[in-house]
Each structure stands twice: as C-alpha cells, then as structure tokens.
Amino acid sequence: MIVEPKERSLYEEQLIAQYKISGDLKLLGVLYQDYMALVYGVCLKYFKDEERSKDAVMQIFEELISKVKQHEVKNFKSWLYVLSRNFCLMELRKTSKVNxxxxxxxxxxxxxxxxxxxxxxxxxxxxxxxxxxxxxxxxxxxxxxxxxxxxxxxxxxxxxxxxxxxxxxxxxxxxxxxxxxxxxxxxxxxx
CATH class of the missing domain: 1.10.10.10 (Winged helix-like DNA-binding domain superfamily/Winged helix DNA-binding domain)
Structure with missing residues (x-):
C-alpha cells in the first residue's frame, strides 16, 4: 500500500502525539522503524564504519525517547535526519582529540x-x-x-x-x- 506524503505526515504526527501522552515506546518504535535505513545511511556517511553505524542507530533511538517529547516535530523525516547528523557530528567531535x-x-x-x-x-x-x-x-x-x-x-x-x-x-x-x-x-x- 502506497501512503501519500500528506497522509504519512498526519499519521506520524498522530503517533508522536500519542507517544507524548502515553510514553509507549512501541509507538515510537513503529515511527522509527520506517526510517532506520535512513538513519543508518547518515551514520555510515559520517562514521565510515558499519558496526559503529549500527550502534548509532540504536543510540539515536534512545535519544528520541526524550527528544521527541521536548520538541514540536512537524516533519519527522527531516527532523530525524538533522538529529542523526548532529548525533554523528557530536560523536565524531567526542572521539576526535581535536578541540x-x-x-x-x-x-x-x-x-x-x-x-x-x-x-x-x-x-x-x-x-x-x-x-x-x-x-x-x-x-x-x-x-x-x-x-x-x-x-x-x-x-x-x-x-x-x-x-x-x-x-x-x-x-x-x-x-x-x-x-x-x-x-x-x-x-x-x-x-
């Protein structure tokens, strides 16, 4: 079944709203599952390491648990891309010995x-x-x-x-x- 972008966006907004109310991680998991490949791709671009990128996909999900509650997310895919990119940059900055x-x-x-x-x-x-x-x-x-x-x-x-x-x-x-x-x-x- 093909979901129109407008319907997808509405569906994602509903999942986010339900998650913010209930705190049910299954809802967040459903939302995140469709974008795990995107997140993995972003991480692989920055880390150039498959295992580190796989670990980062899970770490980013852990960050989502609190960050989704803190932000007003209108376009989940774009927001998640930026979150993933920032996560990778921060990790690279931590592991780099360069100030x-x-x-x-x-x-x-x-x-x-x-x-x-x-x-x-x-x-x-x-x-x-x-x-x-x-x-x-x-x-x-x-x-x-x-x-x-x-x-x-x-x-x-x-x-x-x-x-x-x-x-x-x-x-x-x-x-x-x-x-x-x-x-x-x-x-x-x-x-």
Whole structure:
C-alpha cells in the first residue's frame, strides 16, 4: 500500500502525539522503524564504519525517547535526519582529540567563528565547515580530513593517499585557504 506524503505526515504526527501522552515506546518504535535505513545511511556517511553505524542507530533511538517529547516535530523525516547528523557530528567531535576551537583556528584563521560561546553557534560553525569541506576537490578534501580531523602527519597522509609528500603539503595549504574563503563567503551570504 502506497501512503501519500500528506497522509504519512498526519499519521506520524498522530503517533508522536500519542507517544507524548502515553510514553509507549512501541509507538515510537513503529515511527522509527520506517526510517532506520535512513538513519543508518547518515551514520555510515559520517562514521565510515558499519558496526559503529549500527550502534548509532540504536543510540539515536534512545535519544528520541526524550527528544521527541521536548520538541514540536512537524516533519519527522527531516527532523530525524538533522538529529542523526548532529548525533554523528557530536560523536565524531567526542572521539576526535581535536578541540573544536582548534579546528576553527586551524582551518579558517578567522575571528568570525572563534568567539561563539553558544553550542548552537558552534554547531552551525561545524556544519558550515562540513559543507565547505565537501566543496574542495578530491585531493584537498582527503588531505585536509586526514591531516586536521584524523591528526595524521604529512608523511602519514602521503602514505595513506599515495600522493607525493610535496603534493600533500600543497593540497593541505590550498584546501585550508579554500575552506577559509568558502566559510567567509557563506557567512557573508547569511549575514
């Protein structure tokens, strides 16, 4: 049976409303089951690890238990996608030994994002950086991710990618510059 998007949205809103009243996890499970593949896909994109992604699907469900009650959810699929993405980013941030401010300083050398105290603003900054990383060419993107996010040295990046050491240094330097320009442009557009 094919369910029209409008009917699906209404059905999901009803399930959420019933869950908020009753706290019955079965209702939340019914709602979540249809999107487990989506959540798994999001996690796999960020973690690049099947087992970690499977674990994250369950952890995100556990987060839903309280988060659904706290938020007014109109489009569950979109809301769940953002929740899943944010969960993955927070987990990566926890497991990464890199301080968020240090990442900002290293990538952008820009004061625009360095003084945000608010977690929401830091999350926006991280998402902005993530979007800009995706705009880099393949060599720069890979080199920047390995060097800054995985804290590999130039030699390790060269070994892992097969790129010449001088090229790696160039890709990282140019990638860093391009990230800074992209982020500043996006901030200017938003402002």
């Amino acid at each position: 968020m401010v240090a990442i900002d300083e290293q990538f952008m050398e820009s004061n625009v994002l360095l003084h945000h105290e608010d977690v929401y603003e830091k999350e926006k900054s991280l998402l902005l950086m993530e979007d800009c990383i995706e705009t880099l060419n393949t060599e720069q993107q890979l080199s920047v991710k390995l060097f800054y996010l995985q804290q590999k040295c130039y030699t390790q990046v060269a070994e892992e990618t097969g790129y010449d050491l001088k090229k790696v240094k160039s890709y990282i330097q140019n990638g860093k510059r391009n990230l800074k320009l992209c982020i500043e442009a996006k901030i200017e557009q938003a402002g």
